[in-house]
Amino acid sequence: MVAQQDANAFGELVRRHQSQIRNFLRKLTRDNVLTDDLSQDCFLHAWNKIHTYAGRGTFIGWLLKIAYTTFLQSKRKSNRYHEILEEVGHVEDVNEERVSRDSDEISDLDKFLAILTEEERAVMILSYACGLSHREIGDAAELPIGTVKSIIFRGKKKIRESFEIKDHQYG
Amino acid sequence: MKSKIINMVDRLKDSEELRLEAMFKSDPLPDLGFSKKVMTRVRRQMWIRRLTMPVALVIGGSIAIKPASDLVITVTKVFNALPSNLTSLAVDLPSLSVDSLPQMTTFLVSGAIALIALGFVRALED
Numbered sequence: 535m536v537a538q539q540d541a542n543a544f545g546e547l548v549r550r551h552q553s554q555i556r557n558f559l560r561k562l563t564r565d566n567v568l569t570d571d572l573s574q575d576c577f578l579h580a581w582n583k584i585h586t587y588a589g590r591g592t593f594i595g596w597l598l599k600i601a602y603t604t605f606l607q608s609k610r611k612s613n614r615y616h617e618i619l620e621e622v623g624h625v626e627d628v629n630e631e632r633v634s635r636d637s638d639e640i641s642d643l644d645k646f647l648a649i650l651t652e653e654e655r656a657v658m659i660l661s662y663a664c665g666l667s668h669r670e671i672g673d674a675a676e677l678p679i680g681t682v683k684s685i686i687f688r689g690k691k692k693i694r695e696s697f698e699i700k701d702h703q704y705g
Numbered sequence: 706m707k708s709k710i711i712n713m714v715d716r717l718k719d720s721e722e723l724r725l726e727a728m729f730k731s732d733p734l735p736d737l738g739f740s741k742k743v744m745t746r747v748r749r750q751m752w753i754r755r756l757t758m759p760v761a762l763v764i765g766g767s768i769a770i771k772p773a774s775d776l777v778i779t780v781t782k783v784f785n786a787l788p789s790n791l792t793s794l795a796v797d798l799p800s801l802s803v804d805s806l807p808q809m810t811t812f813l814v815s816g817a818i819a820l821i822a823l824g825f826v827r828a829l830e831d
Contacts, residue, residue: 541744545744545747549736552739553733553736573739574746581750643729646728659729662729663731690725693725
């Protein structure tokens with residue numbers, strides 16, 4: 535009965551935060567199907583680790599940390615999978631699939647994010663899309679605050695050098 | 706207090722910051738059954754968790770019941786023999802059937818199977 539009540543409460547949390555988590559992962563992966571899979575995994579991990587949430591920092595910050603870890607784990611698995619495919623000579627098929635998927639819709643933000651490294655992209659998204667403070671980003675990405683600040687500075691510099699930032703509206 | 710000041714410093718925004726925020730901003734995504742899918746997986750996992758221990762106990766118990774009962778019988782025989790005559794026990798012990806003693810390998814195999822069953826159920830859960 536208690537577990538059932540917990541599940542109902544957790545369901546409410548999922549409904550409340552699903553949009554932010556999916557938007558974060560969508561910007562990182564640029565793949566809607568993968569985003570939904572990773573978001574589900576993220577919430578499942580959150581359910582399993584909910585007892586470790588000590589109330590320090592915001593709940594969405596904690597969830598975004600799990601989402602980022604889930605993304606990195608998936609990325610590692612995917613890299614290993616591509617290595618295996620390369621070994622057996624299927625790399626061309628994979629690249630063609632990726633090109634066709636990526637060329638579906640390229641937004642301005644995608645172009646901006648493309649010039650950043652994976653770490654810079656994650657930190658910039660956490661900062662500008664999710665609105666986390668430097669401290670919260672440090673917690674989520676497991677980086678010192680100084681490093682977070684320098685990554686944001688570097689990311690902004692890259693964007694500034696590559697594009698003229700105008701009043702963009704993502705979408 | 707110090708962290709509040711740091712957060713406020715983090716939040717000070719110039720026009721470039723605001724433009725970047727506008728660029729990164731995205732509309733809220735509609736749920737479209739996403740929460741329902743997550744909760745279905747959560748509830749399924751809860752059921753598997755609840756069943757894991759009983760299933761492991763049944764599997765492990767069914768494998769271990771024979772050697773365990775043999776062990777109980779043997780120990781009972783030994784304890785029954787002890788109080789009557791310790792001298793005669795030394796004579797009687799070799800007469801106990803070696804086959805009635807549970808074999809260490811049986812215990813190890815049973816334990817290993819129970820562990821594998823547990824691992825299998827966990828893998829199913831994942």
